[in-house]
Amino acid sequence: MTGRHTVKAVVAYDGTDYQGFQRQTRGRGIQQILEQALSTALREPILIKAAGRTDAGVHALGQVISFATSSPIPPENYRRAVAHLLPKDIALREAENVPDTFHARFDAVDKTYRYEVDYSPLPDPCAQRYAWLIREEPSLEAMNEAAALLVGTHDFSAFQNHGSQETSPVRTMYEAHWDQVGNRYFFTIRGNGFLYRMVRNLVGCLVKVGTGKWSVADFAAVMASRDRKQAGMAAPACGLFLMHVSYPK
Amino acid sequence: MTGRHTVKAVVAYDGTDYQGFQRQTRGRGIQQILEQALSTALREPILIKAAGRTDAGVHALGQVISFATSSPIPPENYRRAVAHLLPKDIALREAENVPDTFHARFDAVDKTYRYEVDYSPLPDPCAQRYAWLIREEPSLEAMNEAAALLVGTHDFSAFQNHGSQETSPVRTMYEAHWDQVGNRYFFTIRGNGFLYRMVRNLVGCLVKVGTGKWSVADFAAVMASRDRKQAGMAAPACGLFLMHVSYPK
Numbered sequence: 158m159t160g161r162h163t164v165k166a167v168v169a170y171d172g173t174d175y176q177g178f179q180r181q182t183r184g185r186g187i188q189q190i191l192e193q194a195l196s197t198a199l200r201e202p203i204l205i206k207a208a209g210r211t212d213a214g215v216h217a218l219g220q221v222i223s224f225a226t227s228s229p230i231p232p233e234n235y236r237r238a239v240a241h242l243l244p245k246d247i248a249l250r251e252a253e254n255v256p257d258t259f260h261a262r263f264d265a266v267d268k269t270y271r272y273e274v275d276y277s278p279l280p281d282p283c284a285q286r287y288a289w290l291i292r293e294e295p296s297l298e299a300m301n302e303a304a305a306l307l308v309g310t311h312d313f314s315a316f317q318n319h320g321s322q323e324t325s326p327v328r329t330m331y332e333a334h335w336d337q338v339g340n341r342y343f344f345t346i347r348g349n350g351f352l353y354r355m356v357r358n359l360v361g362c363l364v365k366v367g368t369g370k371w372s373v374a375d376f377a378a379v380m381a382s383r384d385r386k387q388a389g390m391a392a393p394a395c396g397l398f399l400m401h402v403s404y405p406k
Numbered sequence: 407m408t409g410r411h412t413v414k415a416v417v418a419y420d421g422t423d424y425q426g427f428q429r430q431t432r433g434r435g436i437q438q439i440l441e442q443a444l445s446t447a448l449r450e451p452i453l454i455k456a457a458g459r460t461d462a463g464v465h466a467l468g469q470v471i472s473f474a475t476s477s478p479i480p481p482e483n484y485r486r487a488v489a490h491l492l493p494k495d496i497a498l499r500e501a502e503n504v505p506d507t508f509h510a511r512f513d514a515v516d517k518t519y520r521y522e523v524d525y526s527p528l529p530d531p532c533a534q535r536y537a538w539l540i541r542e543e544p545s546l547e548a549m550n551e552a553a554a555l556l557v558g559t560h561d562f563s564a565f566q567n568h569g570s571q572e573t574s575p576v577r578t579m580y581e582a583h584w585d586q587v588g589n590r591y592f593f594t595i596r597g598n599g600f601l602y603r604m605v606r607n608l609v610g611c612l613v614k615v616g617t618g619k620w621s622v623a624d625f626a627a628v629m630a631s632r633d634r635k636q637a638g639m640a641a642p643a644c645g646l647f648l649m650h651v652s653y654p655k
């Protein structure tokens with residue numbers, strides 16, 4: 158393709174050592190590092206837009222970015238072109254040409270997040286990087302009973318932190334469930350949008366249900382209260398992965 | 407317990423940033439860091455023996471160490487006593503008093519290792535720390551057919567690297583199988599002892615079978631050859647975990 162055109166790319170990163178996706182005044186942002194690598198590879202200044210601005214310490218396997226470029230390099234060659242320009246914890250997975258009207262954030266129809274919780278009564282230095290380590294064994298059944306209440310269109314104010322610029326706290330969840338493999342619990346949630354800190358706040362509450370501190374009815378009451386103060390502690394960033402962003406076919 | 411006595415402890419570590427378990431002339435050894443933390447906590451010089459001397463980059467959830475001490479601190483308090491003295495990637499999990507004749511290495515009756523392989527056609531910065539990333543999808547069935555040949559008493563010379571001080575290349579494997587969870591493949595092997603680099607050499611060969619480069623008969627022929635040159639590349643250290651060491655009841 159010649160002339161100025163728009164590219165959509167899927168990127169993956171281990172967020173442990175970053176201040177989040179966005180450029181920060183202090184610390185390192187993933188956006189900045191991707192922009193530098195793409196600018197070098199494509200030999201022009203590249204400014205990217207992202208589907209979701211993940212927080213400090215949050216990981217991604219399916220973050221989507223878009224940007225305009227005049228580079229003659231075919232997008233299918235971008236992965237190799239930037240691989241040696243990126244640190245080991247950031248990777249470009251796929252890239253393709255899209256219509257110029259495409260916007261990674263505004264065109265997204267749904268996003269899928271995964272959250273990993275590891276039940277480990279003993280310290281586990283190999284699990285703590287990508288999971289929330291808990292010392293009490295959670296009930297998969299209770300967590301799934303509460304998670305099922307999330308599916309559908311609801312006001313999620315109780316799980317929203319201040320600091321977001323969202324106008325409406327109403328979102329639709331298409332899927333919300335837990336799977337278990339050994340001592341590892343995987344929470345999958347797919348929805349048309351997420352409020353600030355929503356997934357981590359939800360997981361904090363669902364684990365309270367799993368470990369018997371709350372009943373499923375308590376969880377439902379917190380959700381209905383629309384009061385963030387009821388929901389308590391957010392789950393740590395390290396267990397959260399942005400897995401996938403969908404766009405209209 | 408008063409006076410000089412012997413303690414057995416289970417330790418876990420993320421081996422990524424270490425030169426292996428043993429003290430090295432250059433770089434950091436896990437043994438050294440554990441000895442420093444225990445010496446500080448128990449207020450006397452502590453020298454430890456370990457069940458297995460894991461290589462650089464290899465992880466452990468169930469490494470066993472033993473040492474003599476005169477400290478009056480009860481072993482069940484060691485975990486908390488050393489937690490703040492150890493880096494985030496090393497942990498003492500459990501400790502108990504044992505008879506003075508106990509030796510972590512010579513008394514071990516079997517050891518269990520796990521090796522993780524991740525099938526990821528796209529780069530995955532979050533999987534590479536604890537797994538071998540492969541780009542071709544392996545056949546679980548073929549890998550299990552080959553793994554089954556390992557069970558029993560055999561000469562494992564074909565899978566032994568030079569550099570070991572072992573006298574006999576004959577070992578007995580009680581268990582050797584692969585499990586799959588999504589794109590992640592877990593190899594579990596339990597035996598009365600392992601030759602130098604044996605598990606990583608085995609996994610390198612089993613993945614050749616899984617991806618169709620070798621037949622199960624090829625694998626059997628390599629094993630029977632007792633010739634290390636036939637076996638090819640070892641799997642990388644990052645996927646290997648020492649999971650458990652058993653002792654006589």
